[in-house]
Amino acid sequence: MINIDRLRARMTEMAKIGATPNGGVTRLALSEEDKRARKLFVKWMEEVGLDTRVDDFGNIYGKLHGLERGLPVVMAGSHLDTVPKGGNFDGVLGVLGALEAVESLIEQGVKPLRSIELVSFTNEEGARFTPQMLGSGAVTGQFTKDYVYTREDNKGFLFKDELEAIDFKGEESNRPREVSAFIELHIEQGPMLEIEQKSVGIVEGIAGFSWMQVEVAGQSDHSGSTPMSMRNDSLVKAAAIIQKISLWAENRDEQTVATVGNITTSPGIINAVPGETKFTIDFRHPNREELYKGMEEIKQLIKTEVEESSLSSTVKEIRTHQPVHFSNEICTLMEGTCRSLSHPYKHLISGAGHDAMYMQHITNAGMLFVPSINGKSHCEEENTEWEDIECGIVTLFHVLNKLANQ
């Protein structure tokens, strides 16, 4: 049905762009590497005969025209950006896998009723510009253009300037219009499919998330001449909070995850008691009520910890989004397809956010997962068996074909 060797060759070529010494890849959004990856993707789509365009957020599209040009289109894709020292599958597999499915359709002489559009969304990871999924969020009304354009990376570079610098600022008129369905294939990034030995995951929804920035303020002092008893060390306090958040998440329920991924101290030198410590919290839960309850519990935990001291703290929400449930219709279609192909499959909920989460706001969205070896992702060890990938892309091929002809 599909040409797995061709997909594998493209994945290998793409993996060279931003390759790290240990077999991973660093391809931050709107970086020089991202630019090269985008150009290669556009070149491949044009070779396949797709009609390419770029919108004002740098999202890239490639259209296979359907027989009925007036009908809402079927869309499929994911993202090309990665986290620092990320893996070779997160995002890119969904983009190049969709390209493979469409190229196979063309080769097999299929002429779909509806147009099929490939898409690669900008800054899905949120690793360079927070929050994550800026490109898909922008075209689905989650963020204003001004908000997106003024996002700053940690070096002070603005989204808009960087988008222009890599020459991928396209036209507002190129954003998606009427979309009848959106399908995203992605690696699971967790252990469930592997544990249950399933090749395909049918994703019923995505956990809600809350991203927060915490600042603990104490007193900067000399590390050599300030007795321990006279200190208000913001890092020691932050360390207590980080431990408590981790314990809290471990003991709350199996679906709660909370992570402190980034931390900085000020003045940040070896011989000063840190006056200020800032850190991030990424908290997720698949249940809406538990998400909002958990956010309050975290804030309370921080408050309680700081209250007992002469330090102070602030918690700023960067971005919160409630859990999303995908289209039942699409899940059913995916399940039927897996059955008829005898692919071992499993229904699950994604802990990770995806562009499909925002696309669900404007259309019927659905996701297919393939297993992650040892559940690893956002690291260089990220990997997936090629037999599983083949099952996933063949499923995608059939699902797109059906959606484009109904």
Added chain:
Amino acid sequence: MINIDRLRARMTEMAKIGATPNGGVTRLALSEEDKRARKLFVKWMEEVGLDTRVDDFGNIYGKLHGLERGLPVVMAGSHLDTVPKGGNFDGVLGVLGALEAVESLIEQGVKPLRSIELVSFTNEEGARFTPQMLGSGAVTGQFTKDYVYTREDNKGFLFKDELEAIDFKGEESNRPREVSAFIELHIEQGPMLEIEQKSVGIVEGIAGFSWMQVEVAGQSDHSGSTPMSMRNDSLVKAAAIIQKISLWAENRDEQTVATVGNITTSPGIINAVPGETKFTIDFRHPNREELYKGMEEIKQLIKTEVEESSLSSTVKEIRTHQPVHFSNEICTLMEGTCRSLSHPYKHLISGAGHDAMYMQHITNAGMLFVPSINGKSHCEEENTEWEDIECGIVTLFHVLNKLANQ
């Protein structure tokens, strides 16, 4: 005896170089601000009639020639660099205070037997290039030239290149030769003088220190899709260690101080479990045996904490130096001077390192402290009463006069 208004005016002018919005100063070693501060200091020394020179580490000297040019010289000074968002007294007071003392000697027609040399040492703080006190360490045989020249700041800039860039790379032949005594006046940077309402501290010695770099290695993973139970979070482990180190220091003895001032995670993004966490430890103790025992205790504490887990850790020593005892003779001279001037004084041990610590290796060194309001230093609130400063500089004036004539 001295002109406190002139000193105050110079301190005010110097404080403008690198001034921060909240009344502090950021003047990192070998920065553009350091260059301007150095030039101003050289200009002032030349106006006073001193013979200036710069050595191959950027240490700056200004000589008041004595009647007997062949005799070992008396030296006084400190440093002009600061920590980020530091205060207006740390270092610069010892430099400009010594200039004031020497200018007053000249004005009063004193012709000392020995030459008196002012000095401002390079990179005392260790805030830009670790370890601290590179300039004084280099000229006292603590570090090789190659070691100093290849020190890197956190942006990858080399000491040597930066020294050349600010045009302060002088001649090796300009290093100090025979020195009969070295005196450094400094702010206490701790609370003791203020608590006991003394204007002058006679410093008997400096605590030993050990600077270490710790790395905790776990496993980077996706923050949304990795269950809490499957994580090896290096930051959660580091947080436990940081808390334990702080508790250990609090409970060990009153003289133990241990500080974690800097911490970074990798990949360092909001949505990845930190695979690696690096942090610094600054541990000090005035007793030699306790210093080395404490270092082992810290290493053991880290080992024990990590042993229970599937994470690993390494501890690298950046620099360790045993406690230093200053010259009894100089302490006695200082005490006699304070008594005859009726300055309230107190003997103490410095928790902070100072250039005098290394100068003690090549001559008889001694230090005078003036109180720090609320014990604050390495922060923008750093402050000292001008009456106390006057007591300190008048003491310095007499001590230098006596040392230069014996």
